[in-house]
Amino acid sequence: MSTAPQLADPQVSRTKFNREVEEFRQLAGDYARRGWLLVEAEFPRVFVVMAAPQLKPPPIVTGVLLDYTDYDLRPPSVQLADPFSREPYKAGELPTSLLRQVETDAMPIGLALPPGVVAPRMIQQQPLMQSYGPEELPFLCIAGVREYHEHPAHSGDRWELHRRDGAGRLVRILEVIDTYGIRPVNGYGVNLVPQVSGLTQGEVPA
Amino acid sequence: MTPKQIEIAIVVNGQPTVVHANPNSPLKTVIPKALEATGNTGQPPENWELRDDNGTLLDTSKKIASFNFPAGVRLLLNLKAGVGGA
Numbered sequence: 279m280s281t282a283p284q285l286a287d288p289q290v291s292r293t294k295f296n297r298e299v300e301e302f303r304q305l306a307g308d309y310a311r312r313g314w315l316l317v318e319a320e321f322p323r324v325f326v327v328m329a330a331p332q333l334k335p336p337p338i339v340t341g342v343l344l345d346y347t348d349y350d351l352r353p354p355s356v357q358l359a360d361p362f363s364r365e366p367y368k369a370g371e372l373p374t375s376l377l378r379q380v381e382t383d384a385m386p387i388g389l390a391l392p393p394g395v396v397a398p399r400m401i402q403q404q405p406l407m408q409s410y411g412p413e414e415l416p417f418l419c420i421a422g423v424r425e426y427h428e429h430p431a432h433s434g435d436r437w438e439l440h441r442r443d444g445a446g447r448l449v450r451i452l453e454v455i456d457t458y459g460i461r462p463v464n465g466y467g468v469n470l471v472p473q474v475s476g477l478t479q480g481e482v483p484a
Numbered sequence: 485m486t487p488k489q490i491e492i493a494i495v496v497n498g499q500p501t502v503v504h505a506n507p508n509s510p511l512k513t514v515i516p517k518a519l520e521a522t523g524n525t526g527q528p529p530e531n532w533e534l535r536d537d538n539g540t541l542l543d544t545s546k547k548i549a550s551f552n553f554p555a556g557v558r559l560l561l562n563l564k565a566g567v568g569g570a
Binding site: 298301302304305308311312378406420421422440442443444445447448449450453454456457458461 | 495496497498499500524525526527535537538539558560562563565566
């Protein structure tokens with residue numbers, strides 16, 4: 279979570295933060311049915327837990343920690359976090375990497391087509407949670423998120439281009455996490471480790 | 485005869501508004517109206533996605549009437565994720 283100081287008028291950020299929270303609360307019942315539970319909102323932070331109500335019993339998939347410091351001079355910081363301790367997940371701990379399918383004409387590394395052959399459109403799975411290693415804090419790689427706009431690779435896609443589109447709004451960010459991390463959940467992964475405990479016997483002869 | 489307009493409540497990135505729509509029009513016709521009503525004019529309509537209140541993505545090329553929306557229906561309009569990947 280970025281800890282940069284507040285530069286915008288704090289009252290402006292606080293008013294916009296309150297609007298986000300108030301609008302969420304107006305429809306909190308609808309969001310709760312989708313598994314979005316606002317646990318705490320105190321400027322500048324909001325903590326939401328997201329569950330997957332489509333499973334029985336329904337699991338809490340992740341917490342989401344948003345920091346609206348300096349909003350909307352700067353976009354909110356967004357971290358997926360442990361729903362109980364609220365500690366941001368390291369990349370290796372993420373319960374979901376928010377996989378999405380994207381179409382590309384780039385060939386996989388090591389493969390090449392003969393000259394003149396048009397590359398086929400390929401479907402790749404791309405994680406929206408990006409990091410440089412399992413011990414790093416990952417970030418949500420979409421416009422409207424502070425960590426995205428502060429990343430050097432995105433210096434050409436400034437926050438100012440998205441600020442008026444609602445890209446950093448609370449419900450929009452939760453919708454993205456829901457789309458790629460919550461709604462696709464369709465079951466529990468189970469590892470079974472069979473152990474041989476002895477021999478079994480059929481009919482006992484007379 | 486002009487068909488009766490119906491009211492559809494649309495929540496745009498969390499901000500509610502109400503638009504009037506012709507039930508014989510494609511659902512996508514409500515998107516620019518909802519964006520204009522909420523001041524979200526920075527991105528074209530195709531960069532937004534419309535869902536029902538269960539979060540199910542709706543095919544906006546279909547006629548509004550084909551959805552048989554109940555009175556008081558509320559739809560959710562949110563900006564798409566865009567291109568991700570660092």
